[in-house]
Amino acid sequence: MPPHHARVAHRPIVRESVAPPAGPKAVISLRAVNRLKLGHVWVYRSDVLSSASAAPGAVVAVTDERGRLFGSALYSSSSQIALRMISSGPVADFPALLRERVRKALAYREKLVRDADAYRLIFSEGDFLPGLIVDRYNDILSLQILTQAMDAEPARDALIDELSKQLKPISIAERVDAHIRELEQLPPRESGLLIGEQAGTVFTMNGVRFHFDIREGQKTGAFLDQRENYAAAAQYAHGEALDLFCYHGAFALHLAKTCSQVTGVDSSRPALEVADRNALLNQREIEWIEANAFDLLKDYSAAGRQYDTIVLDPPAFAKTRKNLETALRGYKELNLRALKMLRPGGTLVTCSCSYHVSEPDFVAMVAEAARDAHKTLRLLERRTQAKDHPILPCVPETAYLKCLIFDIT
Ligand code: SAH
Numbered sequence: 001m002p003p004h005h006a007r008v009a010h011r012p013i014v015r016e017s018v019a020p021p022a023g024p025k026a027v028i029s030l031r032a033v034n035r036l037k038l039g040h041v042w043v044y045r046s047d048v049l050s051s052a053s054a055a056p057g058a059v060v061a062v063t064d065e066r067g068r069l070f071g072s073a074l075y076s077s078s079s080q081i082a083l084r085m086i087s088s089g090p091v092a093d094f095p096a097l098l099r100e101r102v103r104k105a106l107a108y109r110e111k112l113v114r115d116a117d118a119y120r121l122i123f124s125e126g127d128f129l130p131g132l133i134v135d136r137y138n139d140i141l142s143l144q145i146l147t148q149a150m151d152a153e154p155a156r157d158a159l160i161d162e163l164s165k166q167l168k169p170i171s172i173a174e175r176v177d178a179h180i181r182e183l184e185q186l187p188p189r190e191s192g193l194l195i196g197e198q199a200g201t202v203f204t205m206n207g208v209r210f211h212f213d214i215r216e217g218q219k220t221g222a223f224l225d226q227r228e229n230y231a232a233a234a235q236y237a238h239g240e241a242l243d244l245f246c247y248h249g250a251f252a253l254h255l256a257k258t259c260s261q262v263t264g265v266d267s268s269r270p271a272l273e274v275a276d277r278n279a280l281l282n283q284r285e286i287e288w289i290e291a292n293a294f295d296l297l298k299d300y301s302a303a304g305r306q307y308d309t310i311v312l313d314p315p316a317f318a319k320t321r322k323n324l325e326t327a328l329r330g331y332k333e334l335n336l337r338a339l340k341m342l343r344p345g346g347t348l349v350t351c352s353c354s355y356h357v358s359e360p361d362f363v364a365m366v367a368e369a370a371r372d373a374h375k376t377l378r379l380l381e382r383r384t385q386a387k388d389h390p391i392l393p394c395v396p397e398t399a400y401l402k403c404l405i406f407d408i409t
Helices: 030-037 094-112 153-167 178-183 224-236 250-255 269-281 293-302 321-341 359-372
Strands: 025-028 042-044 048-050 059-063 069-075 081-087 118-123 132-137 140-145 171-174 192-195 200-205 208-213 240-244 261-266 287-290 307-312 342-352 377-383 402-408
Touching: 025 030, 025 069, 025 081, 030 042, 030 069, 059 081, 081 094, 094 118, 094 153, 118 200, 118 224, 132 153, 140 153, 153 171, 153 192, 200 224, 208 250, 208 269, 224 250, 224 307, 224 342, 224 377, 224 402, 240 250, 240 293, 240 321, 250 261, 250 269, 250 307, 261 269, 261 293, 269 287, 293 321, 307 321, 321 342, 321 359, 342 359, 359 377, 359 402
Parallel strands: 025 059, 140 171, 240 261, 240 307, 261 287, 307 342
Antiparallel strands: 025 048, 042 081, 059 069, 069 081, 118 132, 132 140, 171 192, 200 208, 342 402, 377 402
16 A cells, blocks of 8 residues: 555544553543543543542543543533543643633634624533533623533632633623532522623624623523524525524524515513514514414414525424434424425525434434425535534534525425
């Protein structure tokens, strides 16, 4: 074989070295060692053979039974994911490493995010900071802490200080998920401002403006992962458009750039109130309907309503692998009804944020719905989450969003 065809040895992120440093250690099973060698970054509790010296939230040296070092991890004493790898070598100063990774995450966004002052600045494993999520909404930052290690005071202090230095936000807020804190056996905490007093601002994505207020309703703020999909949808959208599960109206407002008429539907009145204020902010006329999307689709298709563009962006139907079948039935019902209402030449934008529904499963579900609806589809785009939600190919759990755009014949 000529040299340029020589096989390049697979080099995993996690290297072996000989001497583990002093300090807390965790010994892991051979199965976990093999998983790490393939590039994954999690070790499940059942694969931890000993972690006696590790306090909750500690940075630990990870070794196999023979004492060989595989790197350093953040330890959780309660999560099923007991260890989350953060380095292939020893880590002497975790707050310093955290600061460096915050700066790198910011540089990555500066390289990749266009036409937006709102994006996910830190996406947990995707930015090598497992257990941490930070979103930027113009001059307000919103953070979520999901693990014991990230909740420790030195980590929090370093994070807030580095974010303040780099971005000079007006405020930094924390959104607390009480259930996650309970699972991590962390003391309860309130959501609220950590720095500054301003709770609201206006942010921009693809030239569309949105209100943001950390005191408002849902835990999310905005669905920043759809940012690039909004712009893509707007490229194909035309005629009369329906945005189902519209939340604050992000798809609807993007569709309004090219469509003659846009209707947004959501079951949450507070979400629609924000959507309406967003329409005003962008000087757009959009019809908002408070309804259960399933019922509305049934009524509208029975009444023979037709559309040129339909967006389906429901909440995650499959929260666990166990309800995958039920979830796929839910997705199929929605897609089938939407397809029946689309005119020839129409556009379907259909999304799923359930990690457990794979892209092939999702495509197959739409194909089945199309057969039942007697429609022929052509796949225009197979999309995923925006690039500020980085996907690690060796960590499949980092990829969760599907957004397919079809042309209907
Ligand atoms: N498309 C939105 C995000 C949608 S999130 C965006 O890009 O910003 C899912 C939304 O579905 C939430 O706003 C929730 O209120 C709404 N929802 C959940 N169940 C619903 C139902 N059965 N009918 C209508 N809306 C529903």
